[in-house]
Amino acid sequence: MTSTLGFAIMAVLARGARTGYELATAMSRPLGYFWTAGHSQIHVDLQKLLAADLVRFEAEHGPGPQGRKVYHLTPQGREALRDWVTEPPRSRPERDELVLKSYASWLADPEQVAELFRERLAEHEARIAEYERQQADFEDVPAADRPAFGNYATLWCGLSYERHRAAWCRWMIEQLGAGS
Amino acid sequence: MTSTLGFAIMAVLARGARTGYELATAMSRPLGYFWTAGHSQIHVDLQKLLAADLVRFEAEHGPGPQGRKVYHLTPQGREALRDWVTEPPRSRPERDELVLKSYASWLADPEQVAELFRERLAEHEARIAEYERQQADFEDVPAADRPAFGNYATLWCGLSYERHRAAWCRWMIEQLGAGS
DNA sequence: ATGGGCATGTAACGGGTTACATGATTCG
DNA sequence: CGAATCATGTAACCCGTTACATGCCCAT
Structure with a gap:
Protein backbone atom coordinates (compact mmCIF):
# COMPACT_ATOMS: atom_id res chain seq x y z
CA MET A 1 0.00 0.00 0.00
CA THR A 86 -10.53 10.96 -7.31
CA GLU A 87 -10.71 8.63 -4.33
CA PRO A 88 -12.16 10.21 -1.20
CA PRO A 89 -9.40 11.29 1.21
CA ARG A 90 -8.99 9.26 4.36
CA SER A 91 -9.66 11.97 6.91
CA ARG A 92 -6.80 12.60 9.25
CA PRO A 93 -7.58 13.71 12.78
CA GLU A 94 -7.58 17.43 13.35
CA ARG A 95 -4.74 18.31 15.66
CA ASP A 96 -4.18 21.97 16.22
CA GLU A 97 -2.05 23.09 19.10
CA LEU A 98 -3.12 26.74 18.94
CA VAL A 99 -6.80 25.79 19.10
CA LEU A 100 -6.01 23.57 22.06
CA LYS A 101 -4.30 26.50 23.74
CA SER A 102 -7.37 28.64 23.13
CA TYR A 103 -9.46 25.92 24.76
CA ALA A 104 -7.35 26.24 27.91
CA SER A 105 -6.80 30.01 27.62
CA TRP A 106 -9.25 30.86 30.40
CA LEU A 107 -6.61 29.64 32.89
CA ALA A 108 -3.93 32.11 31.85
CA ASP A 109 -3.31 35.84 31.97
CA PRO A 110 -5.42 37.41 29.17
CA GLU A 111 -2.71 39.89 28.25
CA GLN A 112 -0.16 37.12 27.76
CA VAL A 113 -2.62 35.09 25.71
CA ALA A 114 -3.37 38.18 23.60
CA GLU A 115 0.36 38.58 23.00
CA LEU A 116 0.54 34.97 21.78
CA PHE A 117 -2.23 35.65 19.30
CA ARG A 118 -0.70 38.93 18.16
CA GLU A 119 2.45 37.03 17.23
CA ARG A 120 0.48 34.39 15.30
CA LEU A 121 -1.52 37.14 13.58
CA ALA A 122 1.68 38.79 12.36
CA GLU A 123 2.80 35.46 10.89
CA HIS A 124 -0.49 34.97 9.11
CA GLU A 125 -0.45 38.49 7.73
CA ALA A 126 3.06 37.98 6.38
CA ARG A 127 1.98 34.79 4.66
CA ILE A 128 -1.12 36.47 3.23
CA ALA A 129 1.08 39.19 1.70
CA GLU A 130 3.40 36.56 0.24
CA TYR A 131 0.60 34.44 -1.20
CA GLU A 132 -1.08 37.51 -2.68
CA ARG A 133 2.18 38.34 -4.42
CA GLN A 134 2.37 34.81 -5.78
CA GLN A 135 -1.24 34.97 -6.90
CA ALA A 136 -0.62 38.22 -8.72
CA ASP A 137 1.99 36.42 -10.84
CA PHE A 138 -0.80 34.43 -12.42
CA GLU A 139 -2.51 36.48 -15.10
CA ASP A 140 -5.56 34.20 -15.23
CA VAL A 141 -6.72 31.07 -13.49
CA PRO A 142 -4.96 28.26 -15.38
CA ALA A 143 -7.14 25.72 -17.22
CA ALA A 144 -8.09 22.70 -15.11
CA ASP A 145 -6.03 20.27 -17.19
CA ARG A 146 -2.75 22.15 -16.83
CA PRO A 147 -0.25 21.47 -14.00
CA ALA A 148 -0.36 25.16 -13.08
CA PHE A 149 -3.99 24.68 -12.10
CA GLY A 150 -2.79 22.50 -9.21
CA ASN A 151 -0.46 25.26 -8.06
CA TYR A 152 -3.20 27.84 -8.29
CA ALA A 153 -5.73 25.67 -6.45
CA THR A 154 -3.38 25.06 -3.51
CA LEU A 155 -2.47 28.73 -3.42
CA TRP A 156 -6.17 29.71 -3.33
CA CYS A 157 -6.72 27.30 -0.45
CA GLY A 158 -3.65 28.51 1.42
CA LEU A 159 -4.68 32.13 1.07
CA SER A 160 -8.22 31.41 2.21
CA TYR A 161 -6.88 29.43 5.16
CA GLU A 162 -4.52 32.20 6.26
CA ARG A 163 -7.32 34.77 6.07
CA HIS A 164 -9.57 32.58 8.18
CA ARG A 165 -6.80 32.10 10.73
CA ALA A 166 -5.99 35.81 10.80
CA ALA A 167 -9.66 36.62 11.38
CA TRP A 168 -9.79 34.18 14.29
CA CYS A 169 -6.62 35.66 15.83
CA ARG A 170 -8.12 39.17 15.54
CA TRP A 171 -11.32 37.99 17.19
CA MET A 172 -9.36 36.35 20.03
CA ILE A 173 -7.29 39.51 20.61
CA GLU A 174 -10.44 41.58 20.67
CA GLN A 175 -12.16 39.28 23.17
CA LEU A 176 -9.13 39.17 25.44
CA GLY A 177 -8.87 42.93 25.48
CA ALA A 178 -12.57 43.48 26.13
CA GLY A 179 -12.46 42.08 29.67
CA SER A 180 -10.11 44.75 31.08
CA MET B 1 8.77 16.23 28.54
CA THR B 86 1.17 31.16 26.71
CA GLU B 87 4.17 29.44 25.15
CA PRO B 88 4.32 29.69 21.37
CA PRO B 89 3.02 26.50 19.73
CA ARG B 90 5.56 24.28 18.06
CA SER B 91 4.21 24.38 14.57
CA ARG B 92 3.28 21.03 13.17
CA PRO B 93 3.71 20.46 9.48
CA GLU B 94 0.64 21.11 7.38
CA ARG B 95 -0.48 17.84 5.86
CA ASP B 96 -3.71 18.00 3.99
CA GLU B 97 -4.63 15.16 1.70
CA LEU B 98 -7.41 17.02 -0.09
CA VAL B 99 -5.10 19.92 -0.92
CA LEU B 100 -2.57 17.41 -2.22
CA LYS B 101 -5.26 15.91 -4.41
CA SER B 102 -6.11 19.33 -5.76
CA TYR B 103 -2.43 19.81 -6.58
CA ALA B 104 -2.54 16.67 -8.75
CA SER B 105 -6.12 17.23 -9.97
CA TRP B 106 -5.05 18.34 -13.45
CA LEU B 107 -4.25 14.68 -14.21
CA ALA B 108 -7.77 13.39 -13.60
CA ASP B 109 -11.19 13.69 -15.16
CA PRO B 110 -12.62 17.11 -14.12
CA GLU B 111 -16.11 15.75 -13.60
CA GLN B 112 -14.86 13.07 -11.20
CA VAL B 113 -12.78 15.63 -9.32
CA ALA B 114 -15.80 17.94 -9.12
CA GLU B 115 -17.81 15.06 -7.65
CA LEU B 116 -15.12 14.57 -4.98
CA PHE B 117 -15.39 18.22 -4.01
CA ARG B 118 -19.19 18.18 -4.02
CA GLU B 119 -19.06 15.38 -1.45
CA ARG B 120 -16.60 17.31 0.73
CA LEU B 121 -18.73 20.45 0.39
CA ALA B 122 -21.78 18.59 1.68
CA GLU B 123 -19.78 17.47 4.73
CA HIS B 124 -18.61 21.00 5.46
CA GLU B 125 -22.11 22.40 5.10
CA ALA B 126 -23.45 19.81 7.53
CA ARG B 127 -20.79 20.75 10.05
CA ILE B 128 -21.48 24.46 9.57
CA ALA B 129 -25.16 23.88 10.36
CA GLU B 130 -24.23 21.86 13.45
CA TYR B 131 -21.73 24.42 14.74
CA GLU B 132 -24.20 27.24 14.14
CA ARG B 133 -26.72 25.38 16.24
CA GLN B 134 -24.14 24.98 19.00
CA GLN B 135 -23.20 28.64 18.77
CA ALA B 136 -26.83 29.66 19.08
CA ASP B 137 -26.93 27.89 22.46
CA PHE B 138 -24.59 30.55 23.82
CA GLU B 139 -26.51 33.69 24.67
CA ASP B 140 -23.38 35.85 24.82
CA VAL B 141 -19.67 35.36 24.37
CA PRO B 142 -18.49 34.00 27.73
CA ALA B 143 -16.01 36.09 29.73
CA ALA B 144 -12.37 35.27 28.96
CA ASP B 145 -11.70 33.81 32.41
CA ARG B 146 -14.50 31.25 32.27
CA PRO B 147 -14.03 27.69 30.97
CA ALA B 148 -16.91 28.27 28.55
CA PHE B 149 -14.76 30.88 26.81
CA GLY B 150 -12.48 28.05 25.69
CA ASN B 151 -15.44 26.18 24.23
CA TYR B 152 -16.68 29.27 22.45
CA ALA B 153 -13.23 30.13 21.06
CA THR B 154 -12.72 26.67 19.57
CA LEU B 155 -16.24 26.70 18.18
CA TRP B 156 -15.61 30.09 16.55
CA CYS B 157 -12.43 28.76 14.98
CA GLY B 158 -14.10 25.57 13.81
CA LEU B 159 -16.97 27.46 12.22
CA SER B 160 -14.61 29.86 10.48
CA TYR B 161 -12.51 26.94 9.26
CA GLU B 162 -15.51 25.07 7.84
CA ARG B 163 -16.69 28.19 6.02
CA HIS B 164 -13.26 28.70 4.50
CA ARG B 165 -13.17 25.08 3.40
CA ALA B 166 -16.67 25.22 1.97
CA ALA B 167 -15.74 28.35 0.00
CA TRP B 168 -12.68 26.59 -1.43
CA CYS B 169 -14.75 23.54 -2.42
CA ARG B 170 -17.28 25.81 -4.17
CA TRP B 171 -14.50 27.58 -6.03
CA MET B 172 -12.98 24.25 -7.12
CA ILE B 173 -16.34 22.96 -8.35
CA GLU B 174 -16.89 26.17 -10.29
CA GLN B 175 -13.45 26.02 -11.91
CA LEU B 176 -13.84 22.37 -12.83
CA GLY B 177 -17.19 23.02 -14.45
CA ALA B 178 -16.03 26.07 -16.36
CA GLY B 179 -13.79 24.09 -18.72
CA SER B 180 -16.58 22.06 -20.32
C1' DA C 1 42.72 23.41 0.45
C1' DT C 2 38.58 24.08 2.72
C1' DG C 3 33.87 25.11 3.22
C1' DG C 4 29.26 25.02 1.50
C1' DG C 5 25.92 22.99 -1.22
C1' DC C 6 24.48 18.67 -3.40
C1' DA C 7 23.46 14.02 -2.64
C1' DT C 8 22.25 9.31 -0.67
C1' DG C 9 21.41 6.64 2.83
C1' DT C 10 20.79 4.16 8.07
C1' DA C 11 19.53 4.14 13.07
C1' DA C 12 17.20 5.47 17.20
C1' DC C 13 13.28 7.11 19.02
C1' DG C 14 8.59 8.96 19.83
C1' DG C 15 3.79 9.31 19.01
C1' DG C 16 -0.33 7.37 17.08
C1' DT C 17 -3.46 3.61 15.23
C1' DT C 18 -5.25 -0.88 15.35
C1' DA C 19 -5.79 -5.10 17.28
C1' DC C 20 -5.69 -7.90 21.20
C1' DA C 21 -6.91 -9.09 26.03
C1' DT C 22 -9.68 -8.81 30.11
C1' DG C 23 -13.46 -8.05 33.04
C1' DA C 24 -17.30 -5.46 35.91
C1' DT C 25 -21.83 -3.32 35.76
C1' DT C 26 -26.30 -2.38 34.12
C1' DC C 27 -30.46 -2.94 31.67
C1' DG C 28 -33.78 -5.48 29.27
C1' DC D 1 -28.99 -14.65 31.16
C1' DG D 2 -27.14 -12.12 27.47
C1' DA D 3 -25.82 -7.89 25.26
C1' DA D 4 -24.33 -3.24 25.53
C1' DT D 5 -21.66 -0.13 27.89
C1' DC D 6 -18.09 1.11 30.93
C1' DA D 7 -13.42 0.43 31.90
C1' DT D 8 -8.21 -0.47 31.87
C1' DG D 9 -4.43 -1.96 29.85
C1' DT D 10 -0.52 -4.33 26.35
C1' DA D 11 1.57 -5.38 21.77
C1' DA D 12 2.60 -4.82 16.97
C1' DC D 13 3.19 -1.86 13.58
C1' DC D 14 3.55 2.53 10.77
C1' DC D 15 5.01 7.02 9.99
C1' DG D 16 7.77 10.83 10.79
C1' DT D 17 11.67 13.43 13.11
C1' DT D 18 16.30 13.90 14.45
C1' DA D 19 20.76 12.50 14.44
C1' DC D 20 24.35 10.05 12.40
C1' DA D 21 27.33 8.65 8.44
C1' DT D 22 29.38 9.26 4.05
C1' DG D 23 31.26 11.53 0.18
C1' DC D 24 31.31 14.32 -4.47
C1' DC D 25 31.53 18.79 -6.77
C1' DC D 26 32.43 23.64 -7.15
C1' DA D 27 33.80 28.18 -5.92
C1' DT D 28 36.94 31.09 -3.42
Missing part, protein backbone atom coordinates in the same frame (compact mmCIF):
# COMPACT_ATOMS: atom_id res chain seq x y z
CA THR A 2 1.39 3.34 -1.12
CA SER A 3 1.50 5.91 1.65
CA THR A 4 0.17 9.43 1.20
CA LEU A 5 3.75 10.66 1.08
CA GLY A 6 4.25 8.28 -1.85
CA PHE A 7 1.47 10.06 -3.72
CA ALA A 8 2.89 13.45 -2.75
CA ILE A 9 6.22 12.41 -4.25
CA MET A 10 4.50 11.20 -7.39
CA ALA A 11 2.50 14.45 -7.63
CA VAL A 12 5.77 16.38 -7.75
CA LEU A 13 7.36 13.90 -10.13
CA ALA A 14 4.35 14.27 -12.46
CA ARG A 15 5.65 17.77 -13.22
CA GLY A 16 9.14 16.57 -14.09
CA ALA A 17 11.98 14.27 -13.06
CA ARG A 18 13.77 15.06 -9.77
CA THR A 19 16.41 13.68 -7.43
CA GLY A 20 15.47 12.76 -3.87
CA TYR A 21 17.27 15.85 -2.71
CA GLU A 22 15.27 18.10 -5.02
CA LEU A 23 12.05 16.46 -3.85
CA ALA A 24 13.04 17.16 -0.26
CA THR A 25 13.74 20.84 -0.90
CA ALA A 26 10.51 21.19 -2.90
CA MET A 27 8.58 19.63 -0.02
CA SER A 28 10.16 21.56 2.83
CA ARG A 29 8.74 24.66 4.39
CA PRO A 30 7.86 27.33 3.57
CA LEU A 31 7.35 25.91 0.08
CA GLY A 32 4.97 23.02 -0.28
CA TYR A 33 2.45 24.27 2.30
CA PHE A 34 0.28 21.19 2.16
CA TRP A 35 2.67 18.28 2.49
CA THR A 36 6.12 18.34 4.05
CA ALA A 37 8.72 15.62 4.46
CA GLY A 38 12.37 15.33 5.36
CA HIS A 39 14.84 13.80 2.96
CA SER A 40 15.23 10.63 5.04
CA GLN A 41 11.57 9.73 4.75
CA ILE A 42 11.58 10.59 1.06
CA HIS A 43 14.41 8.16 0.36
CA VAL A 44 12.59 5.43 2.26
CA ASP A 45 9.39 6.02 0.31
CA LEU A 46 11.20 6.30 -3.01
CA GLN A 47 12.50 2.80 -2.46
CA LYS A 48 8.97 1.55 -1.83
CA LEU A 49 7.74 3.25 -5.01
CA LEU A 50 10.67 1.71 -6.85
CA ALA A 51 9.75 -1.76 -5.58
CA ALA A 52 6.17 -1.24 -6.81
CA ASP A 53 7.53 0.00 -10.17
CA LEU A 54 5.66 3.30 -9.81
CA VAL A 55 8.91 5.26 -10.28
CA ARG A 56 12.28 4.53 -11.85
CA PHE A 57 15.55 6.45 -11.95
CA GLU A 58 18.38 7.28 -14.28
CA ALA A 59 21.72 7.01 -12.51
CA GLU A 60 24.02 9.93 -13.22
CA HIS A 61 27.59 10.53 -12.32
CA GLY A 62 27.49 13.43 -9.86
CA PRO A 63 27.78 14.49 -6.24
CA GLY A 64 26.98 12.17 -3.37
CA PRO A 65 28.45 8.85 -2.29
CA GLN A 66 26.33 6.95 -4.84
CA GLY A 67 26.05 9.61 -7.51
CA ARG A 68 22.77 11.27 -8.55
CA LYS A 69 19.55 9.35 -9.13
CA VAL A 70 17.02 11.24 -11.19
CA TYR A 71 13.60 9.76 -10.53
CA HIS A 72 10.67 9.84 -12.92
CA LEU A 73 7.14 8.41 -12.96
CA THR A 74 6.43 5.19 -14.80
CA PRO A 75 3.16 4.91 -16.76
CA GLN A 76 1.83 2.77 -13.89
CA GLY A 77 2.86 5.49 -11.44
CA ARG A 78 0.98 8.13 -13.38
CA GLU A 79 -2.06 5.90 -13.54
CA ALA A 80 -1.95 5.12 -9.81
CA LEU A 81 -1.69 8.84 -9.07
CA ARG A 82 -4.61 9.68 -11.35
CA ASP A 83 -6.77 6.99 -9.74
CA TRP A 84 -5.83 8.17 -6.25
CA VAL A 85 -6.85 11.78 -6.99
CA THR B 2 4.97 16.31 28.49
CA SER B 3 3.54 15.59 25.05
CA THR B 4 0.87 17.79 23.51
CA LEU B 5 -1.65 15.04 24.18
CA GLY B 6 -0.65 15.33 27.82
CA PHE B 7 -1.69 18.98 27.78
CA ALA B 8 -4.89 18.13 25.91
CA ILE B 9 -5.73 15.66 28.68
CA MET B 10 -4.96 18.27 31.34
CA ALA B 11 -7.07 20.85 29.49
CA VAL B 12 -10.07 18.54 29.77
CA LEU B 13 -9.25 17.62 33.36
CA ALA B 14 -9.09 21.34 34.23
CA ARG B 15 -12.88 21.37 33.75
CA GLY B 16 -13.46 18.45 36.10
CA ALA B 17 -12.25 14.99 37.12
CA ARG B 18 -12.65 12.19 34.56
CA THR B 19 -11.81 8.56 33.99
CA GLY B 20 -9.55 7.60 31.07
CA TYR B 21 -12.60 6.27 29.32
CA GLU B 22 -14.46 9.55 29.68
CA LEU B 23 -11.41 11.43 28.39
CA ALA B 24 -11.34 9.15 25.35
CA THR B 25 -15.00 9.70 24.52
CA ALA B 26 -14.64 13.46 25.06
CA MET B 27 -11.65 13.50 22.69
CA SER B 28 -13.11 11.35 19.95
CA ARG B 29 -14.78 12.64 16.82
CA PRO B 30 -16.99 14.38 16.09
CA LEU B 31 -16.58 16.01 19.50
CA GLY B 32 -13.23 17.53 20.31
CA TYR B 33 -12.55 18.87 16.83
CA PHE B 34 -9.07 20.07 17.63
CA TRP B 35 -7.39 17.17 19.33
CA THR B 36 -8.33 13.51 19.04
CA ALA B 37 -6.87 10.44 20.69
CA GLY B 38 -7.77 6.83 21.19
CA HIS B 39 -8.13 5.37 24.65
CA SER B 40 -4.89 3.36 24.37
CA GLN B 41 -2.77 6.44 23.89
CA ILE B 42 -4.65 8.26 26.63
CA HIS B 43 -3.88 5.53 29.15
CA VAL B 44 -0.21 5.62 28.17
CA ASP B 45 -0.06 9.40 28.57
CA LEU B 46 -2.02 9.36 31.81
CA GLN B 47 0.70 7.15 33.26
CA LYS B 48 3.36 9.63 32.19
CA LEU B 49 1.39 12.50 33.76
CA LEU B 50 1.01 10.39 36.88
CA ALA B 51 4.79 9.81 37.04
CA ALA B 52 5.35 13.57 36.75
CA ASP B 53 2.74 14.18 39.47
CA LEU B 54 0.71 16.42 37.16
CA VAL B 55 -2.39 14.29 37.72
CA ARG B 56 -3.57 11.87 40.40
CA PHE B 57 -6.52 9.55 40.66
CA GLU B 58 -9.07 8.32 43.14
CA ALA B 59 -9.61 4.59 42.80
CA GLU B 60 -13.26 3.62 42.88
CA HIS B 61 -14.91 0.28 42.99
CA GLY B 62 -16.65 -0.05 39.66
CA PRO B 63 -16.63 -1.61 36.20
CA GLY B 64 -13.43 -2.71 34.49
CA PRO B 65 -10.76 -5.24 35.42
CA GLN B 66 -9.06 -2.79 37.76
CA GLY B 67 -12.07 -0.73 38.80
CA ARG B 68 -12.54 2.95 37.93
CA LYS B 69 -9.78 5.53 38.25
CA VAL B 70 -11.05 9.08 38.39
CA TYR B 71 -8.22 11.39 37.42
CA HIS B 72 -7.86 15.00 38.51
CA LEU B 73 -5.25 17.74 38.05
CA THR B 74 -2.73 18.39 40.81
CA PRO B 75 -1.80 22.01 41.58
CA GLN B 76 1.44 21.40 39.64
CA GLY B 77 -0.58 20.09 36.73
CA ARG B 78 -2.73 23.19 36.63
CA GLU B 79 0.36 25.37 36.81
CA ALA B 80 2.12 23.44 34.01
CA LEU B 81 -0.99 23.77 31.85
CA ARG B 82 -1.27 27.51 32.52
CA ASP B 83 2.40 28.03 31.65
CA TRP B 84 2.07 25.98 28.49
CA VAL B 85 -0.89 28.02 27.23
